[in-house]
Amino acid sequence: MVIIITMPRKPFKTLEARACQAARHSKRREVIFEVLNSGHSHLNAEEVHHEARKRLPGIGIATVYRALKFLCGCGQASEFIPADGVARYEPGGSRAHHDHLICTSCGRFIEAVDPAIERLQEKLAARHGFKPTRHKLEIYGICAGCAGK
Amino acid sequence: MVIIITMPRKPFKTLEARACQAARHSKRREVIFEVLNSGHSHLNAEEVHHEARKRLPGIGIATVYRALKFLCGCGQASEFIPADGVARYEPGGSRAHHDHLICTSCGRFIEAVDPAIERLQEKLAARHGFKPTRHKLEIYGICAGCAGK
DNA sequence: GGGCATAGTGATAATGATTACCATTATTAG
DNA sequence: CTAATAATGGTAATCATTATCACTATGCCC
Secondary structure (H helix, E strand, O other), X not given: OOOOOOOOOOOOOOHHHHHOOOOOOOHHHHHHHHXXXXXXXXXXXXXXXXXXXXXXOOOOHHHHHHHHHHHHHHOOEEEEOOOOOXXXXXXXXXXXXXXXXXXXXXXXXXXXXXXXXXXXXXXXXXXXXXXXXXXXXXXXXXXXXXXXX | OOOOOOOOOOOOXXXXXXXXXXXXXXXXXXXXXXXXXXXXXXXXXXXXXXXXXXXXXXXXXXXXXXXXXXXXXXXXXXEEOOOOXXXXXXXXXXXXXXXXXXXXXXXXXXXXXXXXXXXXXXXXXXXOOOEEEEEEEEEEEXXXXXXXX
């Protein structure tokens, strides 16, 4: 639950720290961070903007995009792009990796991880002489709630 | 190697046949089909347009988009959207499903399938009461060729 | 072979998400 | 407090894709 919205004033040691090069504290960035961490996850930029305006009415959409990008660079948020091509954001960095089950009926996102799948993916990559850095698994279908109807 | 570019004149029995409702033969659609099946795969719409123009100089980008959509509806092509959000196309329908290893250095796409992963994905979905219809697995990293350099 | 209904096409305007630009505002080291 | 400059808001620009519309091509009918 650490918020990094202020700059490390000294030279950066790691790429990640460099990506996080914020020079000044900013109320808007803080609010956008709070929105991402306020429960309803998987918001797109427009939805984040809508929520953020409840707290800071004047905040602009450009600032939302900038802040989201910045937070992703910091490892404080992560972005993923489902089949409709519109980016969605969730709190936490790639360390909190998980896959998505996406209901094509109600649009709900279910998060899931299967260590066995992760391991097999590593092996699959290795068989092709491929060094994986990240991956994306999305399963589209009908969730339990929608199937019951 | 069957080309469906002419309409089934009678009422359609299946959803798939309906999606394939082409009323007339069209040279452009045929050419676009040929481009998709001509070796270099994973082209985006613009690249397909570029190739198609070599064979039919006057062909427009709108027609390319229309034909690609149509071929996908027929099961003669399939679309997937990598992390940059720009759709790419390959011949064949979802029956020829496979996953992608995408090199972030040279942009190459390697196709792969691992039945074990597929099975585990089914189980993962089932554990969440989820009825999967399709899925997408993309592994980003460095391919063997680029790692060697 | 010619006519006709209409599917297909090309040019381009429209769209929607995202980014770039720029004048203004806010932050903070000194 | 002040200067230097990062952050912001509004909006124009961008880019892939879709919609529109006038025109062309296809193929069933005679």
